Ligand code: C2O
Ligand code: CU
C-alpha cells in the first residue's frame with residue numbers, strides 16, 4: 001500500500017515515511033506498521049503523479065545557511081487588563097536571500113509571534129483581519145467555549161475585528177493558533193498563518209525543566225512548502241486535494257536553518273504545522289532523546305525515545321542532551337525518517353552545568369471507569385482526495401453530527417476504514433478539548449501517548465478509542481488535520497450542551 005514505497009516520478013526520489021506514532025524503544029516492524037495489503041493494487045492514476053496520497057516528495061536537506069528564527073514573544077497591550085492584539089496580515093518576506101516572497105503572517109509578514117499565557121489568567125485577545133479575504137482565529141488545543149474557538153462559524157471579514165475573553169483553565173502546554181475559514185484553511189496556513197500559544201503554570205515551572213525561551217527552550221514549527229520558479233508560494237499550483245506537500249522545509253519560517261545550542265539539556269517544542277506531511281524525528285547519530293510532553297501537557301515522566309512521528313498538528317516536547325555528545329557533536333542534526341537533514345546543530349558552550357530532568361512531572365491518569373465506559377460515539381474516516389468523508393458524510397455547517405453533555409466523559413472510537421488502495425493515515429483532531437487515548441486496536445497506547453492529546457494519528461484499518469470531555473459549551477469541529485481533507489469536508493460538528 002501507499003504508506004510503503006511509491007513510484008519515484010522523475011525528480012522525486014523515493015521516501016519511506018513511517019506511519020505510526022513513535023514507540024518508546026524499538027521500532028515496530030514495517031510489516032506491522034503498514035498492514036499487509038497488496039501493493040500491486042496501485043492504479044495508473046497513482047503512477048501518473050498523484051504522489052501526495054502519500055508523503056513521497058523528498059524533502060531537501062537543510063544546508064544550515066541561516067540561523068533559526070525564533071518567533072518573538074508577543075507583548076501585552078498597555079493597560080491593566082491582559083490584552084493581546086493579533087492581526088492577520090499580508091506582506092513580503094525574504095526567505096531566499098535577496099528575493100521577496102509574498103506571504104501571510106500574524107503581526108508580521110510570515111507566521112506569528114509566540115503568545116505566552118499563565119493558567120488562571122483572564123485574557124482578552126483582540127483579533128483583527130487585515131487580509132482582503134475572510135479568516136478566523138482558531139486556538140488549537142485550547143479549552144474555550146465554542147463561540148470563541150474560531151471555527152468556520154466565526155468568519156472575520158476584511159478590516160473587521162473581534163475581541164474574545166477567556167480564563168486559561170488548563171495545564172502548561174504548547175498549543176498553537178491558525179485560521180479556520182470554511183474551505184480555505186489550507187491556503188491560508190500554507191501562505192503563513194500559524195502562531196504559537198504557550199500555556200505556563202506554576203507546577204511545571206517548579207520542575208526545573210529547561211525553560212529559557214530562545215536559549216535552552218526552543219519552538220520548532222516544521223512546515224514543508226513547494227516554491228515556484230519565482231520562489232513564490234503558489235498554493236493553487238502546489239495544491240493537491242489529498243494534502244499539499246513540498247520539497248522545501250521551513251522551520252519557524254527559516255529556510256535551511258541551523259541552530260546553535262548550549263552544551264546542556266535543551267528542550268524543543270516540536271509542532272508539525274504542515275498541511276499534510278508526516279515527520280519522524282530522530283537524531284542522525286541514533287542517540288536517544290527524551291519526550292516530556294504531548295499535545296496538551298507534560299507526561300508523567302520523561303520517556304526515552306529513539307524517534308517520534310508527528311502527523312499534522314501534533315506536538316511533542318523533547319529534551320536533547322548536548323553535553324554527552326562530545327565526540328559526535330560536530331555534525332549533530334535532527335533528521336527525518338529517511339535521513340534528510342531537518343535541523344543541524346552547533347553546540348556552543350561546553351561548560352554549562354546540565355540540569356537534571358525530574359522523574360515525576362505530572363499526574364495524568366486514565367481511570368478504570370474511563371477504560372470500562374462503552375463506546376458512545378463512532379467516527380469513521382474514509383476516502384481520499386475530494387471523496388473524503390466522516391461517517392459517510394461531508395461537512396455541512398447546518399448539520400450537528402453529535403451532541404455531548406458538558407463535563408461528561410464519553411468514549412469515542414475513531415476508525416480509519418481502508419479503501420481499495422489501502423488508505424492513508426488521517427490525523428484526527430477535536431476542538432475545545434484535550435482527550436485521553438484508551439487504546440489502539442484494543443491495545444494500550446504507547447507510553448508516549450499516555451498524556452493529553454488533541455490530535456491523534458489513525459492508521460488505515462486502525463481503531464483508536466479515546467476518552468473525551470468538554471469543559472465548556474458550544475459547537476466544536478472535529479476533523480482530519482490534513483488541511484485539504486478538512487477543506488474537502490472531512491469534518492463534523494459536535495454540540496456540547
Ligand atoms: Cu488545528 Cu480545526 O484545527
Ligand atoms: Cu483545533
Ligand code: CU
Nearest residue numbers: 426480482485
Ligand atoms: Cu485525512
